[in-house]
């Protein structure tokens with residue numbers, strides 16, 4: 001019987017779901033799957049993006065773990081595609097590869113002052129508070145007044161973590177170094193800026209509602225942003241999600257404020273145009289242009305400029321994929337160019353045989369974890385149908401890849417290693433009455449995985 005030796009690069013939800021879907025799919029060939037992950041631990045942004053105070057979403061890890069624990073997928077953690085293993089290696093050992101490498105960088109934002117001290121990308125901050133091993137251990141949280149740019153859920157996560165009292169994060173899995181920095185944060189005001197109005201936000205209602213539940217934090221809204229036109233009223237009436245969001249915001253507008261030690265301001269119709277320099281290369285304020293609805297769901301500038309004094313700005317304007325050596329890359333969208341998951345040559349859009357994409361590197365950094373499942377189904381069905389176009393590996397044996405990694409001195413982690421790290425983190429947490437305390441340094445993660 002034909003055998004598909006499949007490499008999957010990236011052990012986030014997209015990579016794990018595609019392995020699972022392929023193993024369960026109706027097919028007329030055998031399958032053996034190796035999952036390569038650059039980090040010593042699997043689960044991608046579920047571990048290193050989803051906020052620590054979202055335990056329900058973090059709980060998706062249990063389902064992903066169940067897939068891995070079946071034992072029919074081999075994991076090679078701490079293996080980076082591009083340095084530890086290359087496209088030529090994959091062609092030598094596998095019939096095909098699915099890239100599920102996600103997106104970890106911040107999208108760029110063309111705005112004067114972006115280079116100033118105190119200007120940060122949300123992805124960097126998220127990676128820090130979620131204990132990503134490749135980011136600095138500390139964070140300069142010295143600011144009383146900060147801005148967050150964006151009206152999506154990542155902006156809400158960042159604003160919430162900045163405004164929340166550190167002790168309220170303690171029951172979560174935040175690393176110790178993160179707790180101690182958040183604990184001494186002098187923040188009093190977090191200002192969130194969105195270019196459009198309250199009926200155009202990309203927040204989901206559950207995540208928005210959560211902001212209003214923060215202890216000792218007043219929600220500040222501005223009456224001028226709620227002068228709805230016919231278009232806004234029609235959206236509120238016709239779209240359940242917008243209706244719920246509007247209800248939440250209207251409730252907050254009725255609240256008594258003034259008692260809390262921290263404030264979270266939502267500024268709508270506010271398009272940031274500059275981060276103002278304090279003269280010493282540091283952010284002193286955010287300058288924005290007041291926008292106005294254009295009656296069709298969009299906005300136009302009014303020319304009126306305003307400033308809010310802040311000493312840090314967090315840009316939550318989206319994530320962006322990274323190019324992979326030897327693999328076509330669409331620089332504009334930050335994805336592998338593809339047709340329903342089949343990679344395409346950039347020059348002429350013809351199929352790049354043997355290479356597939358799924359998850360955020362396939363369709364861009366939008367959508368929830370659940371969407372990566374339907375994505376994976378589409379990609380896997382093409383992979384199955386493309387049987388005639390797979391590579392013919394010269395060294396298809398499972399042992400040959402292990403030998404390759406060993407010969408290169410790659411200190412890879414495997415499923416047992418992950419179990420070791422997982423048990424260790426849970427034990428650290430149990431000692432302090434918490435679910436888990438993450439181990440952050442990469443070498444320590446590897447040492448605990450491979451005792």
Ligand SMILES: Cc1cc2nc3c(=O)[nH]c(=O)nc-3n(C[C@H](O)[C@H](O)[C@H](O)COP(=O)(O)OP(=O)(O)OC[C@H]3O[C@@H](n4cnc5c(N)ncnc54)[C@H](O)[C@@H]3O)c2cc1C
Pocket residue numbers: 009010011012013014015036037038039042043044045046049050051054057079080081082100101102103104126154157319324358359360361366367368369370372
């Ligand atoms: C801040 C934030 C909060 C979020 N919160 C939620 C939420 O509450 N609920 C929800 O449903 N969704 C949430 N999401 C969305 C969710 O995280 C994504 O939908 C999902 O993780 C995308 O899955 P993926 O597998 O494509 O990518 P990822 O999860 O990014 O996984 C990609 C994996 O590939 C690995 N990799 C990358 N390059 C290489 C390489 N060269 N070699 C080897 N491995 C590599 C990475 O280390 C990573 O483990 C959030 C996203 C962010 C950014």
